[in-house]
Each structure stands twice: as structure tokens, then as C-alpha cells.
Amino acid sequence: MAQLPQLDMQKMQMVQELEIEMMSDMYNRMTQACHKKCIPPKYKDAELGKGESVCLDRCIAKYLDIHERIGKKLTQMSMQDEDFVKRMQGGEQPKS
Amino acid sequence: MNPPMSSDDGDQMRSFKDFLASYNKLSELCFNDCIFDFTTRSVKPTEDQCSLNCMEKYMKMNQRISQRFQEYQMIANEGAIAAAQKLSGSVPR
Numbered sequence: 001m002a003q004l005p006q007l008d009m010q011k012m013q014m015v016q017e018l019e020i021e022m023m024s025d026m027y028n029r030m031t032q033a034c035h036k037k038c039i040p041p042k043y044k045d046a047e048l049g050k051g052e053s054v055c056l057d058r059c060i061a062k063y064l065d066i067h068e069r070i071g072k073k074l075t076q077m078s079m080q081d082e083d084f085v086k087r088m089q090g091g092e093q094p095k096s
Numbered sequence: 097m098n099p100p101m102s103s104d105d106g107d108q109m110r111s112f113k114d115f116l117a118s119y120n121k122l123s124e125l126c127f128n129d130c131i132f133d134f135t136t137r138s139v140k141p142t143e144d145q146c147s148l149n150c151m152e153k154y155m156k157m158n159q160r161i162s163q164r165f166q167e168y169q170m171i172a173n174e175g176a177i178a179a180a181q182k183l184s185g186s187v188p189r
Contacts (some may be wrong), residue, residue, distance in 0.1 A: 027165065030161070030165075031157075031158065031161055034157075034161065035125075035154070035157060038157075039153065039154075039157060041128075041129035043126075043129065043130060043145075043146045043147075043149035043150040043153060044149065045149060045153075046148070046149040046152035046153055046156075047153070047156070048153060048156050048157060048160065052157075053160065056157060056160055056161060056164075057160075057164060060161055060164045060165065060168070061164070061168070064165075064168050
């Protein structure tokens with residue numbers, strides 16, 4: 001944190017805003033997905049049924065779980081990729 | 097002009113935008129799930145009831161989802177804080 005120069009404050013803010021936007025996008029997608037999977041399109045009753053409620057709870061827990069898992073794997077893979085690219089560039093300098 | 101005002105305005109605009117977006121989405125969803133009869137121009141009572149139920153149920157579902165999401169975030173935050181404390185606690189020693 002202390003190492004970051006003053007200029008990066010703006011960048012940090014941009015990253016934060018991007019993160020918030022990403023979160024809300026994820027939230028909307030999750031809502032859509034869990035609605036589709038848990039609420040049958042028969043609207044005899046305006047109340048959430050017990051089965052529907054339980055389904056929603058599980059759906060959300062699972063969605064967030066998967067979100068986290070994929071994020072971890074993705075960062076891991078992109079880090080490997082970066083390493084690979086760096087090594088390639090280190091080995092063959094004339095190529096740009 | 098002053099920062100709190102402008103951020104408040106931004107928040108208001110954001111929530112208004114969210115409201116409009118959910119309005120459109122709800123209309124589309126409930127229309128698709130409830131309206132099947134195109135032999136008459138008027139909305140039948142069953143269709144009307146179905147769309148209203150659809151809307152109400154969706155709102156309740158949204159409430160539940162946001163509650164669960166908040167719980168999840170709180171737990172995640174606690175974990176992050178605990179990890180940070182562990183780190184900062186172990187570094188000086």
C-alpha cells in the first residue's frame with residue numbers, strides 16, 4: 001500500500017468502481033439464474049413456497065461458491081499465462 | 097458542488113436506473129409467463145391475477161436473495177478482516 005505512488009489513487013478508485021459494477025452485474029445474473037431454476041412459471045400464489053425458498057437459498061449459496069471457485073482458477077491460470085509470456089520474452093528478445 | 101451532494105445525486109440516479117431496469121425486466125418476465133391468449137384484445141382476470149402474483153413473488157424473491165447475499169458478504173468480509181489481522185499481526189514479530 002505504502003509503495004503505491006500518489007498517481008495510483010485514481011486508478012485504485014477506478015478499480016474499485018469496476019469491482020462494484022462487476023458485483024452488481026453478477027448479482028443480476030444470479031437473480032435471473034435462480035429465478036429461472038427455482039420459480040416455476042405458474043403464479044397461482046403471490047407467496048414464495050417453502051420449496052421455492054429453500055431452492056433459492058441453495059441456489060444462491062451454490063452460485064456464489066462457483067463464482068469464487070472460477071475466480072480462483074481463472075487468476076491462477078492467467079498468472080501461469082503471464083509467467084509463460086515473460087519466460088518466452090526473456091528467452092527470445094528480438095521478437096516483440 | 098460539494099462531494100456529499102454529488103455522491104448522493106449519483107446514488108439517487110443509480111437507484112432510479114435500477115428501478116427502471118427492474119420494471120422493464122418484470123414486465124417482460126411476467127408477460128411471457130402469464131399471457132398466452134391472443135384471441136381477445138383485453139386482459140383476462142386470470143392473466144391479470146397471474147401477472148400481479150408474478151410481480152409480487154419476484155419482489156419477495158429479490159428480498160430473500162439480497163438478504164442471503166448480504167449474509168454471505170458479511171461472512172466473506174469477516175474472513176478477509178481476520179486474514180488481514182493475522183498477516184499484520186505476524187509481520188512485525
